[in-house]
Amino acid sequence: MMVSMPTAAQGSKIERRIDPLSAIDRQFMAGQRQTIEALANQQGRQLTGDPDRDIDTLQAILDRGLVARDDTLTLQAMGIVLGDLLGSTLDMDWVVYRDRAGRSRALRYRDREIFLYPVTMISKRWEAGSQRPIASIYAEAVSKTKPLLPGARWR
Secondary structure (H helix, E strand, O other): OOEEOOOHHHHHHOOOEEEEOOHHHHHHHHHHHHHHHHHHHHOOOOOOOOHHHHHHHHHHHHHOOOOOOOOHHHHHHHHHHHHHHHHHHHOEEEEEEEEOOEEEEEEEEOOOOOEEOHHHOOHHHHHOOOOOOHHHHHHHHHHHHHHHOOOHHHO
């Protein structure tokens, strides 16, 4: 599942820590975005921050075979761009989520226990051979997360 909300029972068993992105994280992620921007530019496109346009650009990158299925780093760079779009749409911010399983860059809704892990949303599926459209991945993440946000029933 893409949305994580630790329960009280889990919270007492799992040691976890949420931190802001470090300078190294921000630098790494900026480089990842530049990688995807360069792939977009090869197609005469650019990343704009508009979900419809950028999702179409990400899909075109995959459809044209510009990223190999085993190129995890570039596929995860696409996940960072997808995460930027999700963060903007859902008012979520990038954080570092650490628990016993390791360290992940995640999106968090304000100070709530609502997290998304977009970095691997594309890579895990693409590497497994899935042809699921990125628009579908984005729409599912939005539709599963919005009801969890405060005031969602009035939106």
